[in-house]
Amino acid sequence: MKQVDIAVVGAGPAGLHAALMGAERGLDVLVIDNAGQAGGQLVKQTHKFFGSREQRAGTRGIHIADELTKKLSTYTKARLWLSSTVLSYYPADQTLMIEDDAESIRLIQAQRLIIATGASEKLLPFPGNDLPGVYGAGAVQTLMNVHGVKPGRKVLMVGAGNIGLIVSYQLLQSDVEVVAVVEAAPHIGGYAVHASKIRRMGVPIYTSHSVKAARGEQVLERAVIWQLDEQWNGIDSTQFELPCDVLCLAVGLSPLTELLWQAGCRMVFVPELGGHVPWHNGRGATSVPEVFVAGDAGGVEEASSAMATGALAGLSAVESLGQCPDYAEATGAWSRELDALRAGPAGSKIRKGLQSLQL
Amino acid sequence: MMPDEERLKQGPVAIFECLQEIPCDPCADACQFGAVLAFQDINDLPQLDYDACNGCGNCVSRCPGLAIFVIDMTWSEDKALLKLPYELLPLPQKGDEVRCFDREGTEVGQGRIVRVVQSLRVGTPVLWVELDKELALDVRHVAPLSGGGERDG
Ligand SMILES: Cc1cc2nc3c(=O)[nH]c(=O)nc-3n(C[C@H](O)[C@H](O)[C@H](O)COP(=O)(O)OP(=O)(O)OC[C@H]3O[C@@H](n4cnc5c(N)ncnc54)[C@H](O)[C@@H]3O)c2cc1C
Ligand code: SF4
Ligand code: SF4
Numbered sequence: 225m226k227q228v229d230i231a232v233v234g235a236g237p238a239g240l241h242a243a244l245m246g247a248e249r250g251l252d253v254l255v256i257d258n259a260g261q262a263g264g265q266l267v268k269q270t271h272k273f274f275g276s277r278e279q280r281a282g283t284r285g286i287h288i289a290d291e292l293t294k295k296l297s298t299y300t301k302a303r304l305w306l307s308s309t310v311l312s313y314y315p316a317d318q319t320l321m322i323e324d325d326a327e328s329i330r331l332i333q334a335q336r337l338i339i340a341t342g343a344s345e346k347l348l349p350f351p352g353n354d355l356p357g358v359y360g361a362g363a364v365q366t367l368m369n370v371h372g373v374k375p376g377r378k379v380l381m382v383g384a385g386n387i388g389l390i391v392s393y394q395l396l397q398s399d400v401e402v403v404a405v406v407e408a409a410p411h412i413g414g415y416a417v418h419a420s421k422i423r424r425m426g427v428p429i430y431t432s433h434s435v436k437a438a439r440g441e442q443v444l445e446r447a448v449i450w451q452l453d454e455q456w457n458g459i460d461s462t463q464f465e466l467p468c469d470v471l472c473l474a475v476g477l478s479p480l481t482e483l484l485w486q487a488g489c490r491m492v493f494v495p496e497l498g499g500h501v502p503w504h505n506g507r508g509a510t511s512v513p514e515v516f517v518a519g520d521a522g523g524v525e526e527a528s529s530a531m532a533t534g535a536l537a538g539l540s541a542v543e544s545l546g547q548c549p550d551y552a553e554a555t556g557a558w559s560r561e562l563d564a565l566r567a568g569p570a571g572s573k574i575r576k577g578l579q580s581l582q583l
Numbered sequence: 584m585m586p587d588e589e590r591l592k593q594g595p596v597a598i599f600e601c602l603q604e605i606p607c608d609p610c611a612d613a614c615q616f617g618a619v620l621a622f623q624d625i626n627d628l629p630q631l632d633y634d635a636c637n638g639c640g641n642c643v644s645r646c647p648g649l650a651i652f653v654i655d656m657t658w659s660e661d662k663a664l665l666k667l668p669y670e671l672l673p674l675p676q677k678g679d680e681v682r683c684f685d686r687e688g689t690e691v692g693q694g695r696i697v698r699v700v701q702s703l704r705v706g707t708p709v710l711w712v713e714l715d716k717e718l719a720l721d722v723r724h725v726a727p728l729s730g731g732g733e734r735d736g
Contacts, residue, residue, distance in 0.1 A: 397671055416603040417648030424724040426688030528606070568604045568626025 228254045230541050231320055231334035233310045233483060236264020237527045238519025238534030239340035240292040242508075245538025245554075247299035249547050254332065255296070256322055258309040263289025264342055264519075266527060268365040285527065286369075313337065313486045318514060336514055336541040339484055340534060343477035343498060343520040348382065351437040357444025361391045361474035368398050376470035380447050381405040384429055386414035388474035392422050395472075403466050406433040406449055408456060408475075415570070436463055438471055447471055477524045487515045496577030497523030503581060507555060508537025509544075516541050523581075525574055532562040586633045595638020595655035595664070599629050600723075601648060613645035640666045644706030654719050663719035664697070668707040674699055675710060681725040683714060692718050694725060 230246045232239045235257035246253040261267055269285025296302050307325040314321070320332045345360040347353070359367075359375060361383070367373045379400055381392045384407035392402045402422065410432050412419050419429060436448040436458055451462035478499035485491060489502040490511035501523050508516040518537035519530035535558045542548040566574050586596045597618070599610070604626045611622045611629065618636035619629055638653045643666055653666035675681055679696045694714035701708045712725055 415605050417601060417650045420600065420686065421649050424684055424686050424688050426684065564625050565606045567624055568606055570605045570626065
């Protein structure tokens with residue numbers, strides 16, 4: 225069986241940064257991702273990034289992914305297996321079971337495992353949500369930005385967090401009409417500047433509103449919208465219909481944690497972080513000494529913070545193998561950057577989540 | 584983040600419509616004239632020294648929030664100039680008449696493109712739109728006269 229120093233599951237911003245930390249320090253690193261292209265969520269992101277210059281603000285997500293992959297490829301001891309899914313992890317002998325797209329199975333033994341699997345989209349229960357035309361925001365982004373296909377002509381967006389607002393704007397850029405954005409909360413959750421971009425293009429944002437039902441003969445033809453009262457119950461008398469052929473759900477993400485459960489990590493339910501997350505120490509260490517977590521898998525946040533948590537988890541894994549002479553320095557710099565990112569009001573949810581994780 | 588009337592009378596100046604603390608700071612690096620005050624923290628709100636700002640518009644193309652505009656009330660006798668970021672294709676061309684929309688997406692009048700600035704690097708294209716002075720403070724989006732998938736607000 226093949227053996228590596230560090231196996232990283234997920235080649236998003238977190239996984240790529242984690243892998244680079246090991247590769248730069250001369251270790252055998254294997255990165256595994258089920259997508260055909262490295263970059264994780266970054267691949268879908270054609271908009272310019274927020275954050276500081278260090279995190280390449282103003283650069284488009286897709287370019288960041290290319291840059292990181294190229295850098296990793298300069299290390300001969302670093303390998304990237306694409307179109308390969310990690311099916312399971314066996315903690316007793318620290319072995320990963322990996323299936324490639326030819327459906328052949330390989331086993332890899334790893335001294336250290338870094339889980340950077342990202343997050344999956346939450347769904348919303350309502351009658352008709354199985355009609356063709358009801359999509360998650362990730363699927364809509366993949367269609368548009370990766371395959372260059374318009375998902376439909378008239379889109380109703382559900383969710384006014386950053387993802388809902390950004391995908392709405394990307395739809396408008398692709399010349400697709402966005403009939404409205406509905407948001408169950410009384411306030412727009414995403415950044416005001418993102419909301420302003422679509423407001424001035426004439427898209428109404430209905431806060432305290434949700435989808436009551438999706439209707440159509442064979443495919444989605446219209447959505448029934450209603451206002452919510454303070455207890456978030458729909459008010460019948462307020463309902464109205466909007467014609468649309470796509471209903472795009474952007475109602476949140478939850479960490480992808482199957483492998484962490486399998487590894488026997490202590491899991492904690494923290495709503496602010498998106499659901500169940502492994503307990504971790506802020507530098508990627510979980511309750512299982514060989515297993516580390518990075519990026520959205522440890523709490524749904526942003527690409528800029530995923531790069532930092534990825535680097536920290538990578539450094540911690542290298543340190544635990546006794547190969548990180550510059551550990552204090554390197555982690556200090558990344559931790560400071562991460563703290564700065566989370567310092568403002570926009571980071572308050574994450575700060576609260578990380579606090580309850582430690583209780 | 585609005586320069587006063589006196590400052591508007593003196594020539595082109597940037598207007599930052601960024602009023603919520605978010606972790607973002609490219610505007611601080613974008614200005615070569617020291618008009619955007621240095622950030623202490625990445626979550627700070629941008630602060631502008633209106634006397635140092637000459638309205639060049641470099642920051643407009645660098646802001647990922649598309650939240651910066653430049654207004655020149657001294658452009659001509661009866662017209663103002665508005666520089667706005669524009670990320671839709673096809674880009675309007677110099678000389679094109681365009682429909683003008685306010686912050687809510689309501690059509691409020693027409694303007695004319697006098698220049699299209701496309702920087703070579705990652706920057707957002709910036710349109711220079713000539714329009715009636717009383718529209719300059721309200722218009723935040725433009726669209727071609729026909730098509731373009733826009734709605735009438
Ligand atoms: C529309 C949208 C806009 C965004 N805009 C911004 C922004 O402007 N600024 C910002 O900082 N952040 C932004 N983000 C957030 C950012 O994209 C994510 O927080 C970030 O990508 C998380 O990085 P990650 O490496 O943890 O996970 P991901 O990028 O999700 O990568 C995880 C990877 O793991 C792979 N994987 C999962 N399970 C397995 C398995 N079992 N086997 C093999 N591979 C597996 C997945 O295929 C994926 O490639 C945005 C997100 C979205 C959806
Ligand atoms: S318009 Fe030019 S001078 Fe004014 S703040 Fe922006 S970059 Fe600086
Ligand atoms: S770059 Fe734009 S969005 Fe970011 S802080 Fe500056 S003005 Fe605000």
